[in-house]
Structure formats: C-alpha cells, structure tokens
Amino acid sequence: MNKSRRSFLKVAGISAFALSTSVASSLSATAQAKVAPGSYEKGASALHAKRWAMVIDTRRFLTAKDYKPIIEACHRAHNVPNIPDDQNIKWFWLDSFEHAFPDEMNEFLDNRRKRASYPLLCNHCTNPPCVRVCPTQATYKMEDGIVAMDYHRCIGCRFCMAGCPYGARSFNFKDPRKFLSNPVPNPAFPTRMIGVVEKCTFCAERLAVGQMPACVEASGGKILFGDLADPNSTVRKALAENYSIRRKPNLGTQPGVYYLI
Amino acid sequence: MYNAKAVTIGIIIFVILFTSPFWASLLGKNYTESGITLPAREKECVESAEFMRNKHMQLLNEWRDEALRNEHRVYVASNGKKWAISLQNTCLKCHKEYTEFCDKCHVANSVDPYCWTCHLIPQGSKK
Amino acid sequence: MLEKILEGPRTYFVWLLFLLLCIAGCGLVYLTQLQEGLSVTGMSRDVSWGLYISQFTYFVGVAASAVMLVLPTYFHHYKKFKRMIIFGEFMAVAAVVMCALFIVVDLGQPQRMLNVMLHPTPNSVMFYDMIVLIGYLCLNIVIGWVTLEAERHDVLPPKWIKPRIYLSILWAFSIHTVTAFLYAGIPGRHYWLTAIMAGRFLASAFCSGPAILLLLMLLVRRLTGFDIGEEAKKTLATIIVYAMCVNVFFYLLELFTAFYSGIPGHAEPIRVLFFGHDGHMLWVSYWMWAAVIMAIACLAILIPPQTRTHPTLMPAALIMLVAASWIDKGLGLLIGGFTPNMYETITPYLPTCREVAVALGVYAVGALVLSLLWRVALGVKKETGHYTD
Secondary structure (H helix, E strand, O other): OOOOHHHHHHHHHHHHHHHHHHHHHHHHHHHOOOOOEEEEOOOOOOOOOEEEEEEEHHOOOOOHHHHHHHHHHHHOOOOOOOOOOOOOOOOEEEHHHHHHHHHHHEEEEEOOHOOOOEEEEOOOOOOOOOHOOOOOEEEEOOOOHHHHHHHHOOOOOHHHHHHHHOOOOOEOOOOOOHOOOOOOOOOOOOOOOOOOOOOOOOHHEEEOOOOOHHHHHHOOOOEEEEEEEOOOOOOHHHHHOOOOOOOOOOOOOOOOOOOOO | OOHHHHHHHHHHHHHHOHHHHHHHHHOOOOOOOOOOOOOOOOOOOOOOOOHHHHHHHHHHHHHHHHHHHOOEEEEOHHHHHEEEEHHHHHHHHHHHOOOHHHHHHHHHHOOOOHHHHOOOOOOOOOO | OOHHHHHHHHHHHHHHHHHHHHHHHHHHHHHEEEEEHHHHHOOOOOOOOOOHHHHHHHHHHHOOOHHHHHHHHHOOOOOOHOOOOOHHHHHHHHHHHHHHHHHHHOOOHHOOOOOHHHHOOOHHHHHHHHHHOOOOHHHHHHHHHHHHHHHHHHOOOOHHHHHHHHHHHHHHHHHHHHHHHHHHHOOOOOOOOOOOHHHHHHHHHHHHHHHHHHHHHHHHHHHHHHOOHOOOOOOHHHHHHHHHHHHHHHHHHHHHHHHHOHHHHHHHHHHHHHOOOOOOOOHHHHHHHHHHHHHHHHHHHHOOOOHOOOOHHHHHHHHHHHHHHHHHHHOOOOOOHHOOOOOOOOOOOOHHHHHHHHHHHHHHHHHHHHHHHHHHHHHHHHOOOOOOO
8 A cells, every 4th residue: 555545544534533423423412402492391280209209008908909909000000911921011019028028038927927918019219220230221210219211212131120139120022012902901101012121110100290109099098109308208207107128128229119017 | 447338337327226216206296295184173283383294203202301201291382382291192182093194194205103012093093 | 355255165165055044044033033022032021131141141252262362472472373363363253243143132122222322321331341342343353354464465464453452452351341240230130249250251251262262273174274283272272271270260169158158149049050949950950060060071181281182082171161161151140140030939941942043043143254254364374375384
C-alpha cells in the first residue's frame, strides 16, 4: 500500500467515524426531545406515596380457600392466563411456610403455621436484583418504590428470573392469549405477548386512578397497603403493633411485602 | 479493467433495477388513498390530524414511556384538553374500527406493529 | 486469502455440505421455536435458563482459551507455538460466533435484541458481556487475519498489531470473568454465589479450550499432514494438565466451604447434583459422577510425563477432560444454579429434542466457521511451506 493511499484511508476512516458519532449523538438528542406538542402530568385522583408497601395479615386467613377470591381478583384484573404446566404464569399465588420462608426452617413449627398457606407475590424490593441485572431497563424501579415492567422493551433474556430470589417472575413460554377466555376477563387491561417476562405490578395502573390494588380491595382489610415512609399510614401502624417477617431478608433486597404471622 | 463492457452494462442494469420503484412511481398514476374510516361521532383527536398522521407512532412511544416510567398518565394536549394515556382505553375508544382504521394504512404500507399482541382490539373488529 | 476457502480436497467439500445440511435442518427446528416460543424447550418457570445459556458459557471459555497460546508466544517469546497460534485465534472467532448465536436462540424476543444497545444499561453485567464479546471477536479477526497475511507475504506483521495482541491477552481474561459475573453476582442462587466462580471459569476454560484445540490439531494432522510439532504438543499438554489441576482444586474448595460450613444453602445444590433428592438420583447425577471419574482418569494419564504425550493415551485423556469440563460447566452449572429452586424444592429440567437440535445447529455453525477459517490458515501454511518442522 503506498503512502498517499494509506493517508487517504486514514482521513476517510476518521471522518467516517466522526460523522457516525455526530449522527448517533444527534439521534440520541432527538430521542430525548419530546415529540408531542402537549405536556404530561399525573392523574388528579392518583394515589401517591414515597414508598409503597404491603402488609398481609396471614393470621386472618384460615385456609387456602380464603385466598382464592384475592388471587382471582388479581388474575382477572390483569388477564393472567391459567397455564396448567410448569411453564405457567403466577402473579399472586400460595405456598407453604417452609417454601415461602426457607430461612425460618424449624422442624417443630406449630401446626397452624405448618399447615397454613402463605401468599406470594413480587416483593417490590428497595434494592431489586432484577432491576440490577436487566440489560435493557425493561424492568425498573419507580420513585414510589414500585418495581415495574415495560413489556414493550423486554427481550426475554430471563436474567431477571435468575436474579429474583423470590421466584416472583414468570416468562411467557407460550402465547398467553391461548390460555385466556375470549373476551379476556378485563378488556380494559392488555394481555402480554409470547417471549416476555411479567410479574405483579402492585397495580400501578389502579393507583394511578385512585384505586387500591386489586388484591387489597378483595381482601376486605386483611391485606393493607400504604406508604412505608409515612409513620401514620395503615401499614406503619400495623407493623408497629404486630410482629412481622419478610421473605429472605438476609439477602439485602429489602422486600416491600410484610407478613404478620 | 477486465471485461469493461460487460461490467459497465451490468452496473447500468443494476442501477436501473435498483431505482425502478422511483421510475415506476414517476410513470404511474397518482397514489391511491388508503380510505380509512374516521370515527363517526368524534371530531377531534388528541392532536391535529396532520400531526397524528405523521407522528402517531412517536407519540404512542412517548405516551408509553411517560405513563410507564414517570407515572404521567395524563396527556395535556396543545389545546389544553386532558386525555388519559392509554392506547387501549383512549385511542381505541373512538377508533373502534380496527380493520377500517389502523389496518388500512398499516397493510397498505406493509407495516406490522406488534401493538395488538398485548393491547386488545375492540371486540367485533377482530381480524 | 479468502479464495483459499474454495480450495481443498473432496472430503473438505463433503464436510461443508454436511454442515450446511445440519444447519438447514436445525434451522427449521429453530423456526418452530420462533413460532411456538421457548415452550418447545425443557425450561420452566423455576428453571428459566437451560442448555442454551450453559453452552454459551462453555464456549466463552473456549474462546478465552486462545490466550493460552498467545500469552506464551508474545509475553514469553515462546517460539514453538508460532506455527499453530493462528488456529487458536480462529477457534476463538468460531467460539464467539457460537456464543452470540446461543444468546440469540435463548431470547424470547430475538427481534428486539438490539435493545441492549439502544438502551445501554451499565448496571447490567449482560451489557458488559456484549461489549467484551464483540470486542474479543473483532480483536481476534483482525489479529488473526493480519498476522496470517504477513506470514503469507513472508514479512513481519505491521507494528500496530502488537498493542492489539497485548490487549487481546487481557481481553481474553475479561470475557470469561464477565461471564462468571453474570452468575456470581446474583443473590439467592447458592450454587453461583461464590467469589471463586471467575477463577473456576478461567481454570476450566484454560484446560478444556486448549484440549479441544489439541484434539482438533491431531485430527488436522491426520487429515492434511499439518503438524504443530512435538515440542508445541508437549507444552500445550503441560498447560492443559496444570489448568485441569487448578480447575479440580477450585471445585474441591467449593466442596469444602459448602460441607464444612454446613450451611444448607451452599451444600444443597451440590448434594442434589451428585445424589439427587429424596433418595432418587436425577439424570444429571449420573453425568456428574461420570465427570468425576473422567476428571480423575484424565489427570491420571496426563500428570505422569511418560503418558502425557502418548499417541493413543493422550487423545483419550483429552476427550475425557473435555467431557468432564463440559458436564461441569455445560450441565451442572445451570442445573445446580436452579435446583433447588427459590422455594428450596426441586423442579427437574431435561432439555427437549428440539432444544438439543437447535443447540446442535449452533454447533454446526461454529464448525462451519472454524472449517472455513482453518482452511484459509492451512492454505497459507502450505503455500509458505510452514506445514511441518
């Protein structure tokens, strides 16, 4: 290669690089600029909190049956499909004490707790491992403490499922619509598509219009929901007056779901 | 250059074929309108028809990010009117006729957005 | 140099045709996966990663192992590897291509894969994994091609390639370290939550990768007559046996911490891997025991210098070594990470036929890339008379 050709290629290469970076930076600049001529705001009736949290009074649920209407309310509100095998979807489900709180293992646990069912859902951790590992920010923590999902952006890598220590996440191995009634239980809420991960959202869409989460509403006061940062909130009062536990607290994730047992 | 003649002819043929859509559109008649059906009762959309025609996809993306990530679930349009941000519950409330509205342009332009794998098309206008 | 891929004996073209047919067949299976989603795999809600990600992990190791040739050659000026180094670099290229494909076939929404670049997320290890893998691929293609071209023209490689080679040495360590961090930073997965994960990964990579390379070079010698030289073979075998010893040692460290501490979380996955649960062996338990036996057997052959380079014993030992490390990393790592699951119960995982077929398709693509690149390298070696001593 002779000298002039080499220097030409050098200059050409550098200018191509400069051009591409400037194009890229202008692209990202336009991505940030708003398209809409209008503006955005929060709903007037929306419920606000610094840190949403849930307190489940498991003492007031006698059998697994007592949870049934709550699970149904959740799964109906969010069009959660009922898939019979182990590639299933769960937002709100039940398991035994031993499985829900494996660190509290005790061979001689009293019969009531040994036999009882405990409701499981996304813990909306203060320090969520799923958010830490997501490579596209498809799952993220909002300023009110809710760990939310953007199904549009999820690439289905399932890193979050490996990361979640609570097994709170489900992957759509199959097309969920095949396992839903037609019309779907809640026509005002979308379904999910095949190949994305989903989980409980603390009903962010209901809080935005001033409603309590579906499970809380269906529980008749047995599940409390409120602002953990507010000492006068129902959840703080319940926690102050009762003994509570959380799932796997030693992992440092700071779950936002408390169990009165 | 080896085989200069053949190569030049080849390049010319390639250029003609490659640019053929432009020639075809120059020679052809005017484009046909997609013939979408606008909602019968509603007269105004969130923004002007022209804006919606050109930018509805970006607007929807922006709505999505604002609603999901910033909890901004209300859009204040440029005329001051407030709208709940929801493809399924706001847009499709007026634009009920999915096949006569969305599909008309999307199909004509071979666009296949994946909105409807999650968001529900109003019953009765399913594909 | 590219024209060399079109030259070769009949068997070479038959082999390429065979690979293309494999890729086409397995590609059809992948199409069904695209249609029906990952439900065609044996993965489940509790075991959400399986064969694909484990193969990805294994081949990151194979890619990184090229450094075991590059490092002695360029840091220690060890001349005997000079002739075969290009094969290591090209094998790294094929391995990284396979890694990328294993990630793609594992995604639920592969068409959105570029979201990783559109929304760069520095807190996700996956983001760094993408960067280091792409970087390593580019480095190896450039270094391999430039040095081979220089060899062909019988000139010294250009000066600018040197810093890139040094960079590639550090980079090789980084790719497998970052891959280990995918696992080792996750709270609640006991089998993965260990600081020695990256060390174990590197040790197993530096024995299994060179072992695969050495086996393939022996095959190449039989097929084409290209000989890496007795001295290079000896040195490589020594490197392999050291790395395997370290690999086994690191695994024993895991066993000590798990069982001497008595913490159930640490011990349970290992117990499940080797003994199953409730008195029932899992299918993977048999494989794990086979890996133990093969690891011991290969060390027994490779440690004594008399048998280390024995013409029939060495290949057998290397095959056992590759199999043992593959079972440890390609099966045990993922299954151990997900069993017991988050509720300390067992959800069995068994790859389905279609899952295995897709994985084999990726293997075939890797073999195709490797065959083409090695064909080029062999063509140049023949042309310049660097075929044997």
